[in-house]
Amino acid sequence: MTIYKMKESQVIIECSYCKAKVAGTILGKHESKGSIDDLPFKVVLLECPVCKNALVSGQTLYEVATDKSEWGKPTRLWPSPEKHISGNIPVLVRNSLEEAEKCYSCGAYDACAVMCGRALESICSVQGIKNKILAGGLKELLDKQVIDKRIYEWGQELRTHRNIGAHATDEHISKEDAKDLLDFVNAICDYIFVLTNKFKKFMERKEKLKK
Ligand SMILES: [Zn+2]
Structure with missing residues (x-):
């Protein structure tokens, strides 16, 4: 941060x-x-x-x-509010999200894709995932039910586009794709760190009322 x-x-x-x-x-x-x-x-x-x-x-x-x-x-x-990154998202992950937003706003779309990939790696790290390769890390997140099948597919796309952004080839990330990758990675973070937490608290309140 x-x-x-x-x-x-x-x-x-x-x-x-x-x-x-x-x-x-x-x-x-x-x-x-x-x-x-x-x-x-x-x-x-x-x-x-x-x-x-x-x-x-x-x-x-x-x-x-x-x-x-x-x-x-x-x-x-x-005016024109910047994206608010939730304080519930761990610092390590938030750093990469902030960097990805920065890359996007200055038109560095390849770098934006790389930062989106780094955010995914950070998610694996804070979730205590053992597999050091991102593909394996995502699979482990799926197996541990931290993410579901759909989020897993988004993660796979982020990973392949991270690779396109990271390698010195003729292939580049378009502005449109960079924006979508940003939206996907933010949605994944909200799903894991914000909504899951919110749902847990919601259920705790419900349980309390029952008693
Ligand atoms: Zn001014």
Whole structure:
């Protein structure tokens, strides 16, 4: 995870009007305890120092070690919100998702596919998968019922496109395919880390009511 150090009065963010990273001046901020993903979240109103337009950023506070938390990367909430990556997704996986988004937004579609593949490898790693080869790792995730048959097929496509992106050949990843790969990898992460967790909590509440 990238930790952004900045002046207390500034937040580094991509200005959607200037299409560039700027050090936005903080006009106001609000911190809430657990509004998003049950983690502390900070919303900041900013002014772009270049075009003077208003921008709104959001940041999640992550636990980076026992008794140590740090604010994660600021994402633009307004205008044109950037994709919010859930705080329930482990740091190792989130890093690759953030990198994949970055590659896509600057038109590096081969690199985007490679980062989507790296996100899958990170999923295998945090799930304690023994097989070091991605193809075998995906099969193990399927066998352990962490993913179902459909997600497994998406994973296989991600893996083959990761290979196209990674190898120096004439074959390249198109913008359209890179966008789809990003959507697939985000859906896989939501399925494993967000929805599965949500369903577990939902069932726990149901069980509690029964008692
Ligand atoms: Zn601007």
